[in-house]
Amino acid sequence: MKKNIYLFSFLTLFLFACCDNNDNNANDNQPVNNVTINNDVTELGKRIDFTTSGVISIENTSVTGKSAATASTSFPLVQIGEIKPPVDSQGRTLQASHVAVNGNYAYVSYIMRGDAYSGAIDVIDVSDPYKPKLVTSALIANTDITSLTYSNGNLILGGAADIDKLQSVPNPAIVINMQLSSGLLTDKYTTNYLESRVTTDVASNATSYFAVTGDNGSLFKLNASGKAVEGKTPMADLRSIALNGDKIVTLSGTKGVNIYSQSTLALQKSFTVSADVSGAKRTMDFDGTKLLIAEGYKGLGVYDSNSGSKLQTIAIATAGEDNVTNAVAVNDGYAFVANGALGLNVYKTGTQLNLLGTLGIAGSTNxxxxxxxxxxVASGTGGLKIIKMEKPSTTFASCTLFGIYNQGANLILNSNEVKSYSGATAINSAIVNSGAVLTHCGSISILNGLTLNSGSTFNMRGTLAQGKYLPLSSTELIINNNALLQIEGSVVIWGDLRLNNGAKINFIGNDSSITIYGKVIKSGTVTITGTYKDTENKLK
Structure with missing residues (x-):
């Protein structure tokens, strides 16, 4: 049965079926319960691509003329890797659909695009901030996994099963509650079948988990301990669910936003939003009492969740085709908006969302x-991009004495000039000329080259990320004769480090580190002092 064609009877069934993969009911041994787990980290590591890793820029196309070419930002970013999508047992490439995070683990769900059904789950370890590891992966045959969330040592999965191939399955829409072991996947899980064609999103609190289904769907509440459906309320065309305080917020493509009590599912408030095309995945997120909603071709809508009034509309520049707002996420004062072929926009939150720019990453953002x-960032069939925000360290008290850098995208210190900056800085390049002294306290990212000319000094306190991963881009950090790079913190060089005769590097304290992904090129006598961790063993 095709994903977009379902018999009316499947949309009107009022059956709740629940099965455990260890019991003996009629749904046992069906492929929906066939989870194939791969824990071979060597094999899984082949799916991690570092060729696009390194510092990435934010481009603000709303700024024109000379200022566009010279603008810097206070939002340094590094792409630390890309996870290529899994291939199922039939050799078909899947597509990332959703991400949930708990601690150092990111859980990624996958679907099969088109009429076929096939799903997967990845678990990515980001405990090493610049080296993500794919630690386990599971293929789930004949089942799309559309969404997932972490819940008290379990993974709650929403999806759709192929009822043509799984003939004893009563409904396509499913919710799987998978027990985790130290954060990793297991083959211990319970499946609930819900009346609808697909479970579009899931959420959880301490005692319950919730699911929404599309078409003539419903909001379902399930007991976390008994795994049974405790209640439901019908609502057509549900796309997304979010929990906020003691409330459940649902998004319907045709019925707008509805807010319910978590305990009773009683409707408390509803308000209309922009209508959306049928069947498209959309998300929403909260910024305090503001509700940010991805509204497809209408762009991003910002609403007061208490009154329902619309506070701001951010339209798509050129709506149509793949130019569409698919998703939004809010974190630590920033809003990230996935605009399909137009890329990922970054906004600073506040009274109004203010555009910082578009991330310089390849591929569509879904x-x-x-x-x-x-x-x-899920990028169609291109996999999952992982981007690190280089946040300023708060351990250097004296940093507050320095001002914020605002001198343009290309930092140049003239001979014998002395400058000190603090905070978060993202620039295109830096040159410190003879006798000049640059101090940066916080976090700084440099997209291209960094050059310390003869007799200059760069005092780096905090974090420095520089360049692009080779061989796609030959960026360099160059230290010339009698120039000194002082490191108190962490330095990551994605390209090459060129140490010319007389170059000096000094590490301060006992916890400083340097990571070099490219080559180290030494010419003549080079002096390296202090205690440090060389993560790639390149300086020896």
Whole structure:
């Protein structure tokens, strides 16, 4: 049965079927319960692509003329890797659909685009901030996994099963509650079948988990301990669900926003939003009492969740085709908006959302999630991009004495000039000329080259990320004769480090580190002092 064609009887069934993969009911041994787990980290590591890793820029196309070419930002970003999508047992490439995060683990769900059904789950370890690891992966035959969320040591999965191939399955829409072991996937899970063609989104609190289904769908509440459906309320064309305080918020493509009590599912408030095309995945997120909603071809809508009034509309520049707002995520004062072929826009939150620019990443952006220091971007069949926000360290008290950098995208210190800056800085390049002293306290990213000319000094306190991963881009950090790079913190060089005769590097303290992904090129006598961790063993 095709995903977009379902018999009316499947949309009007009022059956709740629940099965455990260890019981003996008629749904056992069906492929929907066939989870194939791969824990071979060597094999899984082949799916991690670092060729596009390195510092990425934010481009603000709303700024024109000379200022557009010279603008810097206070939002340094590094793409630390890309996870290529899994291939199922039939050799078909899947597509990322959703991301959930708990601690150092990111959980990614996958679907099969088109009429076929096939799903997967990846678990990515980001405990090493610049080296993500794919630690386990599971293929789920004949089942799309559309969404997922972490819940008290379990993974709640929403999706759709192929009822043509799984003939004993009563309905396509499913919810799977999978037990985790130290955060990793297991083959212990319970499946609930809900009346509808697809479960579009899931959410959870301490005692319950919730699911929404599309078409003539419903909001379902399930007991976390008994795994049974406790209640439901019908609502057509549900796309997304979010929990906020003691409330459940649902988004319908045709019926707008509805707000319910978590305990009773009683409707408390509803308000209309822009109508959307049928069947498209959309998300929403909260910024305090503001509700940000991806509204497809209408762009992003910002609403007061208490009154329902619309506060702001951010339209798509050129709506149509693949130019569409698919998803939104809010984290630590920033909003990230996935606009399909137009890329990922970044906004500073506040009274109004203010555009910082568009991330310089390749491919269409279909989904975005941000948690902690990371942004996770699903890019069609291109996989999942993992981007790290380089946040300023708060451990250097004297940093507050320095001003914020605002001198343009290309930092140049003239001979014998002395400058000190703090905070978060993102620039295109930096040159410190003879005798000049540059101090930066916080976090700084440099998209292209960094050059310290003869007799200059760069005091780096905090974090420095520079360049692009080779071989796609030959960026360099160059230290010339009698120039000194002082490091108190962490330095990541994605390209090459060129140490010319007389170059000096000094590490301060006991916890400083340097990571070099390219080559180290030494010419003549080079002096390296202090205690440091060389993560790639390149300086020896």
């Amino acid at each position: 989904y975005v999630k941000s948690s902690g220091d990371y942004i996770y």
